[in-house]
Amino acid sequence: MTGSSSNPFSPYVPPRVWSPATPSGGAFANINRPIAGATHEQELPIGKHPLQLYSLGTPNGQKVTIMLEELLAAGHSGAEYDAWLIKINEGAQFGSGFVAINPNSKIPALVDRSGETPVRVFESGSILVYLAEKFGAFLPKDIPARTETFNWLMWQMGSAPFVGGGFGHFYVYAPEKMEYPINRYAMETKRQLDVLDRLLAERRFVAGDEYTIADMAIWPWYGGLVLGELYGAAEFLSVHNYQQVRRWADEVAARPAVIRGRKVNRVRGAPDEQVAERHDASDLD
16 A cells, blocks of 8 residues: 555454464565574584674664674774674574574674683673673763663664564565555654654763763664665655754764774675675774
8 A cells, every 4th residue: 555545454354363374475574484493403603703793784783793893993802703694584593503592583693702601692782781791891880871871772672673673664675565554653763763863962972971882772773764774764754854863873973983883794785885794803994
C-alpha cells in the first residue's frame, strides 16, 4: 500500500495459533526463523590480537569498532583487535562457533583472549561497558556522571529497535510498503530525534561535556539518520529540523577514530570506506 488510504489497517485476522508464513517475504526472509541455535557447524577464525571481534559494519557493529579505535587512539595498546566479517545475510551468525559466543545469534560478538580464560561478550552495549571498564576509558568514574552515561546507553538500546526493526524494516526491507506501520514507526523515530535534539541543546555530548560510550552507541543510529546515511530517509523524516543533533553528529563524525572505526567490517558504500576485515592498524590506512 502506498500513499494515503481510507483504511490503513491490514485485513489480516490472526489465527488461533501462529505459524510462520512460507515464504515470509522481506529482505531477510532466508535467515528469519522462530527458533534459536546453530544451523551448521562452522568454527570461527582466531587472529593474533587479544581481542577477537566477529561483526558486520551495521550501526550496532560500528559502535564497537569505533570504541576500539578510540581506545587505540587514546594509547591503550591492549585494545588491538582482529575484526572478522560475519555475513548475516548468508546466515553466518548461525554457525556453531558464533552461537557459542552469542546464543542470540546477533552481531557484534567479542572474545577477550588476553587472560588465562577467554571471556565472551555479546550485545553491543555490554561490549562497550566491558571495554570501558577494562581500559578505564570513556566511562566516568564519578557516580552521577557514570549514571547519566548509563542512562543514555540504555536509552539507545531500548529505543533503536523502533528505528531499525520498526521504521527501517517497514520503510526499506518489508516486501510491500504499508502505511500504518511506516507512520507508526516514523512518528516514534521523530520523537526520539526530538528527545536528542532537546538534550543536545543543553550539552556538548550526550551525557554531558565529556565524550563517552553513550555517544559511541547513539551516533551510528541517530547520527547516521541526520547525516542522511541510514535508510535513505533523510528527506522523509525532515532531519534538517534536528539542528542540535546534526551539530553533534558532525563533531563526532570528524573524530579520526570514528572515521577509522566505521570502515571496519563494512561492505557497502564507497570502496575507500570499506575494510571487510581488520587485522592490523595499517588495514585502515
